[in-house]
Amino acid sequence: MSNAGRRRVAVTGVGLVNPFGGMDAQDFFARLMRGESAVRLHQHPASPAPLAQPAGVCTGFDAEAVLGRPLAAVTDRYAQLGVAAGFAAWDDAGMPRQGEERDEYGVSWGTGIGGTMSMEKGYNDFFVHGKDRAHPLSVVLVMNNAAASHLAINLGLGSACLTYSVACASSAIAIGEAMRRIQSGESQMVIAGGSEAPLSFSIMRAWEAMRVVAQGNEETAFMACRPFQEGRSGLVLGEGAAALVLEDWAHAQARGARIYCELAGYGQSCDHTHLVKPDAYGQTRAMNLALREAGLAAEEIGYLNAHGTATREGDPSEIEALRQVFGVHAEQLLVSASKSMHGHLLGATGALEALITVLALARGEVPPTAHLDHVAEDCRGVRHVMGEGLCNVPLRAAVSNSFAFGGSNAVLAFKAVS
Missing domain, CATH: 3.40.47.10 (Thiolase/Chalcone synthase)
Structure with missing residues (x-):
């Protein structure tokens, strides 16, 4: 269709x-x-x-x-x-x-x-x-x-x-x-x-x-x-x-319902490389598919809720994927990983982080990555939100990333109500 x-x-x-x-x-x-x-x-x-x-x-x-x-x-x-x-x-x-x-x-x-x-x-x-x-x-x-x-x-x-x-x-x-x-x-x-x-x-x-x-x-x-x-x-x-x-x-x-935002894009991919080691190329495919379905250009994404587990291999792989997908816009892209505050909920984590992304769009606010005060060299290239969250942010669209053992990647793209 x-x-x-x-x-x-x-x-x-x-x-x-x-x-x-x-x-x-x-x-x-x-x-x-x-x-x-x-x-x-x-x-x-x-x-x-x-x-x-x-x-x-x-x-x-x-x-x-x-x-x-x-x-x-x-x-x-x-x-x-x-x-x-x-x-x-x-x-x-x-x-x-x-x-x-x-x-x-x-x-x-x-x-x-x-x-x-x-x-x-x-x-x-x-x-x-x-x-x-x-x-x-x-x-x-x-x-x-x-x-x-x-x-x-x-x-x-x-x-x-x-x-x-x-x-x-x-x-x-x-x-x-x-x-x-x-x-x-x-x-x-x-x-x-x-x-x-x-x-x-x-x-x-x-x-x-x-x-x-x-x-x-x-x-x-x-x-x-x-x-x-x-x-x-x-x-x-x-x-x-x-x-x-x-x-x-x-x-x-x-029915006169209140609408928080629109779920506009969904991308899936499989790394097909390793059972537990993430692969940036597989992650880029999922993000690109979600953006394409949503009809969004990379520069229209204001906030990205990263999978961000704080593992040595997972974090730099995701940042590399973000740089590939967003190009020069990556340096302006607001990125945070909320697992720093609520932990990794395994199979439930994608839903919790999607909910956070929905509220970020609806409220025009972006939460931080807690406890982040010195970005690792292999995790630079995006605009990490540190300390406290940002208020009054004019967000048009936002993305939530979820990556899994087995190489499965799922990305959700949301649009603000215009």
Whole structure:
């Protein structure tokens, strides 16, 4: 289908559960603007051996209070976070929870590891505590499509309910594929996003074994993740969820919805070079595809939310890709990596960073990369936002990058409402 025949896609709702401990998207963004960090030293209470890592933990989230006891009892933490964020986005879009035909409304969700908390508990029950019977809901607790399914069931959404698991690009791809469904007319509205709860002992230990996790103590954990910084030492894990309500533009206008911005472009590529080492050329292809579909020139992009994990190889690869795509404009392009403040949410990170990009456009504000005070030589060539965020920025368009193990790249391009 040509661009001329595609329906425009509006972003009409945002919702999240974030490591600052709340569900207020505007408060979350304000904290990012101040350069605050939600990262703290964390040890999972069920750890069979001592292990403490800096991490972003949703400490204030009470699943029973938000979802009710019956739903909380049949969901893993990753699904609880996801359903809560999806409900919040739906409410923010001005949509009632029930009471109308919804066969053209659906869900598009992303998660990298799904119900890992419940899976680890099951293993511990058998192999540590010697129990001889599994939890009767074990299968539905751990399945990756649980969050999406519970959203569809509780909101009565009858269009496609799909889950994508593509490592750290999962929820960005979920948002991009939801865009495709609306463009083609398959769906009128889609709750698109992702959730992750990776702070189990086994997952934390596995990431530590890869030697890509930044270390810290009680005093330094908050600034352990330092994307683009000279001497950066790696990523920190985080948990949480984020959702956007995507809607056919004409449908949104007809019901008088508030429109945050337009989701105008989506690009995908595969590095096809290495399982975990990023490739700048593959990233440039995804960015160029997103810009081309959005009908945007490189110089029209005012802000880019970088994947920026603070790993030694990942950061310079992304900066190299930005220089290739944006050319001379790269030196004026505002770039920040919000993982420095909320941690890396794995499969949910693309959705959270897309939400940040949406709010940056809607508010005309750009958050910083926290803890960045000396840009590494191999990360120069763009205009890094450092210290506190920038206000009153006349943004016309913005981009959010998500890159994943396995070589999958996903880029989302947004346009401001004119």
